Amino acid sequence: MAACLLITLPLEFVLGARVYRRARALLVALLPVVLIFSIWDIVGIVRDHWSYNPRYVTGIRLVFEMPLEELVFFVVIPICGLLTYEAVGSVMAGVRKLRRRGAPATRRVDA
Amino acid sequence: MPEYTVLTVVSVLVVVALELFWWRTGIFRTAQYWLAMAIVFAFQILVDGWLTKLSNPIVIYNPDEMLGVRAPWDIPIEDFGFGFTMVTLTILLWRRRLARDAARAAETAKADR
Numbered sequence: 001m002a003a004c005l006l007i008t009l010p011l012e013f014v015l016g017a018r019v020y021r022r023a024r025a026l027l028v029a030l031l032p033v034v035l036i037f038s039i040w041d042i043v044g045i046v047r048d049h050w051s052y053n054p055r056y057v058t059g060i061r062l063v064f065e066m067p068l069e070e071l072v073f074f075v076v077i078p079i080c081g082l083l084t085y086e087a088v089g090s091v092m093a094g095v096r097k098l099r100r101r102g103a104p105a106t107r108r109v110d111a
Numbered sequence: 112m113p114e115y116t117v118l119t120v121v122s123v124l125v126v127v128a129l130e131l132f133w134w135r136t137g138i139f140r141t142a143q144y145w146l147a148m149a150i151v152f153a154f155q156i157l158v159d160g161w162l163t164k165l166s167n168p169i170v171i172y173n174p175d176e177m178l179g180v181r182a183p184w185d186i187p188i189e190d191f192g193f194g195f196t197m198v199t200l201t202i203l204l205w206r207r208r209l210a211r212d213a214a215r216a217a218e219t220a221k222a223d224r
Contacts, residue, residue: 004158025212029204037197040118049115049176056169074197080154081198082205085147092143 001069001076008083017086019079030078037074042066115176119192126196129203136206144202148195155194160184 011017019026042064044050052067060068130139138144162169165185172187180188 004154022209025205025208028208029201032204033197033201036200040122040193043118044115047114047176048173049118050173051171053169053171077194078197078201081147081151081201084150085143085202085205088147088150089143092146 001072004076004080008080011083011087015087016090017083018090019082019086026079026082029082030075033078034071034074038063038066038071041070041074113176113178115172115187115189116178119189119196122196123192126199126203130199134203134207136203136210138199138202138206147202148198151198152191152194155191156183156186159186159190159194163187163190 012020045065052069057067057069062068062071127139130136160183163172163181163185165181168185177187177189182188
């Protein structure tokens with residue numbers, strides 16, 4: 001999970017995703033997702049859809065036996081998704097700007 | 112029907128319905144969303160593939176509660192619905208919040224004038 005955060009971190013600065021800099025909006029988007037997926041995870045544990053290999057989790061359990069790792073997962077993955085989404089957005093905007101600058105002036109007159 | 116399969120299908124349908132009939136942010140019509148999702152899915156295969164590999168799994172799935180289709184590698188096919196819902200819902204909530212902030216800012220700007 002730390003690797004996911006590290007890999008996507010440059011998107012914030014280099015590609016101008018500006019997700020962490022809008023912390024309030026990030027929090028508002030994140031909270032319902034963390035809540036819904038925590039409930040889903042707990043349902044999955046209680047109904048025996050899945051379990052965790054004790055060798056690879058810390059063993060720290062939160063409410064209803066949900067491993068700490070799952071909470072981290074539900075915070076990290078949505079953040080990475082948003083960073084990707086916003087980075088794609090700013091790259092696309094950059095490409096559009098370049099194209100406009102590169103287009104011959106006459107075309108703008110025609111239009 | 113296996114329960115994990117049902118929950119996944121329901122979650123995808125709910126998110127799509129939320130967007131199409133209620134929130135209408137329009138993201139499904141943008142290249143930005145689909146490009147981002149393609150990138151997310153590529154990375155999901157790497158991370159999820161590592162979490163679910165049958166040779167040495169971190170997450171162990173009950174075969175009775177899923178379809179049993181595992182690809183690529185040993186990723187349960189349902190995981191892709193799970194991931195779709197998680198990331199799409201986040202982007203939708205994010206877009207809604209930004210739109211609200213922008214509307215408020217415009218409102219204040221109007222009041223200032």
